[in-house]
Structures are given as structure tokens and as C-alpha cells.
Amino acid sequence: MSNAKENLSTEVFDSILDVPELLQVIDKNKLGNILDDLLNQQYQLRDNHGVLVCGASELIDYLPVSIEHDFEEILQLRLAKSQEKKRNIAHQLLEVLVNNAIRYTMTSRLHIQAIKDDYQQLAAEHRALEISKAKYKALSEQLEERVQEQVLEIQNTQLKLYKSEKMSAIGQLAAGMAHEINNPIGFIRSNLVLFRDYTEQLPMLKAAMDTGDTQKVRQSWEEGQLDYALEDFPELIAESLEGTARIADIVSSLKDFSNIDHNADVEADINTIVTTTCAVASNIVDTGISIVTDLQELPEINCRPGLIGQAFLSLLVNAADAVDRKNGRIRIETEFQDRAIRIRVIDNGIGILTENLNRVTEPFFTTKDVGKGVGLGLSICQDIVVAHNGSIDITSQPGQGTSVQISLPAG
Amino acid sequence: MAEINERKLTLDIKLVFYGPALSGKTTNLICLHDLLCPQLKSEMMILETKNDRTLFFDLLPLGLRTATGLLIKVKLYTVPGQVAHDSTRKAVLSRADGVIFVADSQISQRHNNSVSFENLMENMAKVGLSPEKLPIVVQFNKRDLTDIISEEEVVRLWEPTPWEVIFASALRRWGVVETFKLLLSLVYDSLDPVFLLNLRHQLPKSDFEAGLIGNFTSPG
Numbered sequence: 001m002s003n004a005k006e007n008l009s010t011e012v013f014d015s016i017l018d019v020p021e022l023l024q025v026i027d028k029n030k031l032g033n034i035l036d037d038l039l040n041q042q043y044q045l046r047d048n049h050g051v052l053v054c055g056a057s058e059l060i061d062y063l064p065v066s067i068e069h070d071f072e073e074i075l076q077l078r079l080a081k082s083q084e085k086k087r088n089i090a091h092q093l094l095e096v097l098v099n100n101a102i103r104y105t106m107t108s109r110l111h112i113q114a115i116k117d118d119y120q121q122l123a124a125e126h127r128a129l130e131i132s133k134a135k136y137k138a139l140s141e142q143l144e145e146r147v148q149e150q151v152l153e154i155q156n157t158q159l160k161l162y163k164s165e166k167m168s169a170i171g172q173l174a175a176g177m178a179h180e181i182n183n184p185i186g187f188i189r190s191n192l193v194l195f196r197d198y199t200e201q202l203p204m205l206k207a208a209m210d211t212g213d214t215q216k217v218r219q220s221w222e223e224g225q226l227d228y229a230l231e232d233f234p235e236l237i238a239e240s241l242e243g244t245a246r247i248a249d250i251v252s253s254l255k256d257f258s259n260i261d262h263n264a265d266v267e268a269d270i271n272t273i274v275t276t277t278c279a280v281a282s283n284i285v286d287t288g289i290s291i292v293t294d295l296q297e298l299p300e301i302n303c304r305p306g307l308i309g310q311a312f313l314s315l316l317v318n319a320a321d322a323v324d325r326k327n328g329r330i331r332i333e334t335e336f337q338d339r340a341i342r343i344r345v346i347d348n349g350i351g352i353l354t355e356n357l358n359r360v361t362e363p364f365f366t367t368k369d370v371g372k373g374v375g376l377g378l379s380i381c382q383d384i385v386v387a388h389n390g391s392i393d394i395t396s397q398p399g400q401g402t403s404v405q406i407s408l409p410a411g
Numbered sequence: 412m413a414e415i416n417e418r419k420l421t422l423d424i425k426l427v428f429y430g431p432a433l434s435g436k437t438t439n440l441i442c443l444h445d446l447l448c449p450q451l452k453s454e455m456m457i458l459e460t461k462n463d464r465t466l467f468f469d470l471l472p473l474g475l476r477t478a479t480g481l482l483i484k485v486k487l488y489t490v491p492g493q494v495a496h497d498s499t500r501k502a503v504l505s506r507a508d509g510v511i512f513v514a515d516s517q518i519s520q521r522h523n524n525s526v527s528f529e530n531l532m533e534n535m536a537k538v539g540l541s542p543e544k545l546p547i548v549v550q551f552n553k554r555d556l557t558d559i560i561s562e563e564e565v566v567r568l569w570e571p572t573p574w575e576v577i578f579a580s581a582l583r584r585w586g587v588v589e590t591f592k593l594l595l596s597l598v599y600d601s602l603d604p605v606f607l608l609n610l611r612h613q614l615p616k617s618d619f620e621a622g623l624i625g626n627f628t629s630p631g
């Protein structure tokens with residue numbers, strides 16, 4: 001039976017039907033009971049191999065009734081003469097039964113065949129999907145790796161650029177410093193030369209004194225023009241001292257500036273950073289440009305002073321580049337309001353065109369001349385401010401000036 | 412594939428009506444059932460349908476016995492045209508000896524016709540039937556309607572193909588027997604060299620056709 005069932009599913013749906021297979025779907029007992037009743041047990045039902053399906057075990061005188069399928073006999077009903085009248089009804093009954101059995105068998109075979117096929121198709125699709133899924137997974141992993149590599153590469157080049165931008169700021173700074181230091185060194189040096197000239201007279205004066213002759217001493221004094229020396233000395237010394245003080249000033253502000261480059265979070269006063277940075281910047285901006293500060297009292301905030309200083313310096317440098325070299329004005333304001341510290345750098349420079357306004361914080365965006373920076377200044381500034389949970393607002397009127405405001409959360 | 416059962420002396424031939432949904436395959440079969448007078452004809456089997464759409468297949472068995480005693484059974488099947496029943500369609504198509512492709516003449520059905528014909532070619536390939544060898548007749552059905560593709564257009568489109576086209580209206584009962592007769596002729600030509608129908612079984616083509624069609628005279 002299980003074997004037959006297997007056949008049912010493996011065979012082509014319209015392959016020739018065999019009687020045993022057909023009878024499988026007909027309940028032989030029920031059929032027997034019905035026929036027994038109908039034909040008073042005086043009949044035999046045999047299949048096309050002559051095997052008895054149901055009915056009397058012996059029947060002597062009978063009438064054969066053939067039940068056909070596909071133009072061939074598949075069942076034979078042998079009717080006892082006494083049952084001859086029921087021949088038609090019995091034939092019809094068996095025909096209906098066989099037809100239904102065939103219908104059923106063919107349909108279920110076809111159904112199973114179709115389902116199997118669908119399943120196989122699905123399984124094949126599934127396999128294909130699995131394969132492509134694996135491919136995509138590998139690909140996506142690879143992609144992720146590659147993206148990571150590229151991100152790293154970009155970060156590296158960005159870092160290099162940041163550094164080069166910083167270097168160019170420092171370079172500008174250094175050039176300015178050199179100039180500023182050179183100035184006092186120049187006049188200190190010429191003062192010292194004067195000193196040397198005067199002091200070269202001293203041995204002659206001593207020789208005159210050693211003679212004890214006042215006349216000679218006076219003569220030597222006058223030759224050495226030591227009256228002038230006496231007159232000049234206090235001024236030369238004062239001037240030289242002032243010069244060294246200026247150099248000391250520059251060096252100390254430079255030291256402050258390099259000190260704040262330690263990127264650790266500390267409690268710091270923004271005004272101090274602003275002042276220090278202004279001191280550094282004042283050495284490098286043209287003397288025709290006035291820098292005015294209006295600093296209000298601020299609470300200390302937790303920040304990285306080095307970075308804030310760098311951000312502020314790039315704003316200052318930008319402002320200095322934007323204004324007129326002879327009578328430009330830069331105003332720096334700080335205030336504490338609504339739990340935020342605001343640092344404003346306001347200039348009366350050329351301003352920023354509206355179409356450029358929202359691009360100025362993009363990396364590499366620059367309207368400056370080549371060599372003046374690669375355009376990372378404001379972008380770095382923005383990065384630094386954002387890293388401090390702050391924000392940058394820029395308002396500008398072309399030809400009127402620009403105001404850049406840094407807001408940092410405080411308190 | 413047809414084969415002779417030497418023990419029982421039978422030859423089974425399977426012919427399949429293929430085509431898009433609602434093109435009139437079942438109607439073709441009913442029409443043949445009503446019009447043919449073959450030597451042997453058994454009940455038509457219309458299997459489970461849903462809203463008159465074929466779900467499994469329809470089957471019309473015809474038969475003919477040669478003078479030599481060979482019983483030739485010709486079984487006409489229709490496939491379900493609906494796209495969803497592709498596996499069933501493929502199973503019904505398998506081992507076919509001839510195909511009648513019933514196309515729907517309505518202009519709106521042009522796309523469905525070509526999709527179905529492509530599907531026929533695909534499924535033939537899957538069940539190992541070659542388009543060069545398998546007899547195929549193309550029937551453009553529903554010629555009684557008005558919004559239909561013109562005969563000239565059909566001829567122009569199918570001229571380059573190896574398949575003959577017949578115009579029909581299964582609803583009006585014309586062209587259907589002609590389609591069938593053309594297929595029988597092609598099928599005879601393809602089977603005779605294999606089974607020596609004429610030589611061994613004394614069955615010339617005319618007898619083969621007459622035995623399955625009967626004395627039918629075209630109404631046109």
C-alpha cells in the first residue's frame with residue numbers, strides 16, 4: 001500500500017492507470033456491501049487480470065458486463081441470470097465509481113506533481129538566494145572594510161591638512177614674531193654699539209687720570225665727547241630696557257599660546273584665552289588695524305583651551321585678512337547670557353557674498369589668495385566649536401563687514 | 412511521447428491545447444466534443460474549475476482501431492492558462508505529441524499571447540520537447556469579436572515562424588475542427604516514420620483523420 005502510494009506520487013499524472021491502483025481509492029468493502037445488496041450477492045466483480053474484487057466466490061451461469069476506461073475493459077461484472085434486470089443500473093453505478101476514481105487519481109497525481117515541482121523550484125530559488133546572500137554578505141563585509149580603510153585614509157589626510165593649516169598659521173605667526181623681535185633687537189644693538197664706542201674712550205681717560213694732571217683729564221674727557229655720553233646714557237639704557245621688555249612680552253605671550261596647546265579638558269576662563277590670543281595676533285596683524293576688546297565677566301567652563309584659542313585665532317586671522325590694512329577695525333566681544341558664553345569677532349571688512357555664506361565652514365572652501373591658507377580655518381573652527389557642543393553663527397553684509405559668533409554652553 | 416504498448420496493442424497520443432488564460436481552450440475542447448464523430452469517443456472530463464477557469468486540465472479521449480487491431484487513443488488535454496498554475500501547465504504539457512496554441516485575437520490580449528507563447532517554449536524546453544520536432548498549430552480564436560487584431564497583421568507577424576495559423580471562433584464553432592485537422596495531419600507525419608502506421612498498420616493519413624474526426628463538413 002505504501003509502495004502504491006509512492007507510485008502515485010512519482011508517476012506522471014496521465015500514465016496508464018492500473019486497476020489495483022484505481023481500486024485503491026474505492027472502498028472495496030463498501031462497494032461489496034452495496035453490490036451485495038443491489039444484486040442479492042449473485043454476482044462477481046473481477047478486474048482486467050481476472051482477479052476477484054468482490055461478490056460470490058462461485059457463479060455458474062452469468063452475463064458479462066464490461067466497464068471500460070479508455071476504450072478498454074478494466075472491470076468485468078458477472079451477473080447471475082436472475083439479476084439481469086439490474087444490468088443497466090449496476091453498469092452505471094460502476095461506471096460512475098470508476099470515472100470518479102480516475103478523476104481523483106489523475107487530479108491528485110497532477111496536484112502532487114505540480115506541488116513537487118513548485119517545491120523544487122522554490123528550493124532551487126532558495127539555494128540561489130542563499131548563494132547570492134552569502135555573496136552579498138561577503139561583499140558587504142569587504143565593503144565595510146574598504147569604507148573603514150578609506151575613512152581612515154581621509155582622516156589621515158585631513159589630519160595632515162589640519163596640521164598644515166595650523167602650521168601656516170604658526171608660520172605667519174613666526175614671521176610676525178621675527179619682525180617684532182627684530183625691531184627692538186635692532187635698536188638695542190645700535191645702542192650697544194654706541195656704548196662700546198664710549199667705553200673705548202675709558203682707557204685713555206684712565207691714563208690721563210694716572211698722570212694726576214687735571215688738565216689732561218679734562219682734555220681726554222672732551223676728546224671722548226663724554227659729556228654727550230653722560231647725556232645719552234639714561235635714554236639709551238631706558239630704551240634698551242624697554243626693548244628687552246618688549247621681547248620678553250612677545251616671548252611670554254608666545255609661551256602662553258604654546259602652553260594652551262595642551263588639549264586636555266580643563267576649567268578655563270575664555271577671556272584669558274581671548275586676551276592671550278589677541279596678544280599673539282596683535283604681533284602679526286598690520287599696525288593700521290585696530291583691535292578693540294569688550295570682555296564681560298564670564299564663568300569658567302570646562303574646555304580645551306588650546307583648541308578654543310586656535311578657533312579664535314583663525315577667526316581673528318580671517319577678520320584681519322578681510323579688513324583694510326590701514327584703517328580696518330576688529331571688535332571682539334564676549335558675554336555670558338542664557339547659560340551660554342558668546343564670543344563675537346566683528347569686522348568692517350569686505351564681507352561674505354550671500355551665496356558663499358553657508359559654504360564658508362566647508363572644508364577647503366576659501367576665497368583667499370593662493371598661499372594664504374587652504375580653506376580649513378573656518379571648517380576647523382566649526383569642528384572645534386561643535387566638539388564643545390557649541391555653535392557658530394555668521395552674519396555678513398558684503399562691503400560692510402562680517403560678524404562671527406561662537407556660542408558655548410556654560411553653567 | 413507516444414509509444415506502442417505491444418502487449419495490449421495500444422498507441423497513446425497526447426495533444427495539448429495551450430494558451431493564455433480565457434483564450435478559449437476549454438471552449439475549443441467542448442466544441443470538438445460536440446462536433447467530432449470519431450470511431451471511439453468517451454466522456455469528456457472537465458476537472459475542477461473555479462469560476463470556469465481551468466484549475467487542472469480538461470480531457471477529451473478519442474479512439475480509433477486500425478484494421479490490424481491497433482487501438483489508437485488520442486487524448487486531448489487543455490492546460491490552465493492562468494499564470495499562477497505554471498507547474499500544472501508544465502506537467503500537462505509533458506510528453507505531448509502535438510500542441511494547439513489558442514491565442515486570443517482581442518487587441519488587449521496581445522501581450523498575454525506572447526507571454527504565454529514564450530511560456531510554452533520555456534516549458535517545452537523544461538520537459539524535453541523540441542520546437543523543431545513538436546507539431547504546433549497556432550489558432551487565433553474569438554474572430555467573432557470586433558476589437559481584434561487584423562488577419563493581415565497576424566499573418567505578417569507569424570509568417571516568419573515555422574508555424575501555421577488558423578483563424579477560429581470556438582464560440583461560433585468555426586475553425587476549431589480545421590485547427591484540429593491540421594494538427595492531426597502534422598502529428599501523423601511525425602509519428603508515421605516511427606510507428607509505420609501506414610506500412611504496418613494499414614492506416615493512411617486520410618483514415619487516421621477520418622477515424623478521429625468522422626464525417627464532419629465545415630459549415631463555412
Ligand SMILES: Nc1nc2c(ncn2[C@@H]2O[C@H](COP(=O)(O)OP(=O)(O)OP(=O)(O)O)[C@@H](O)[C@H]2O)c(=O)[nH]1
Binds near residue numbers: 432433
Ligand atoms: N466571443 C468569443 N468568446 C469566446 C470564444 N471562445 C471562448 N470564449 C469565451 O471566453 C471565455 C473563456 O473561455 P474558456 O474556454 O474557459 O477559456 P480557457 O482558455 O479555457 O481559460 P483558462 O481555463 O482560464 O485557461 C468564456 O467566457 C468563453 O465563452 C470565441 O471564439 N469568441
Ligand SMILES: [Mg+2]
Binds near residue numbers: 464489491
Ligand atoms: Mg480552461
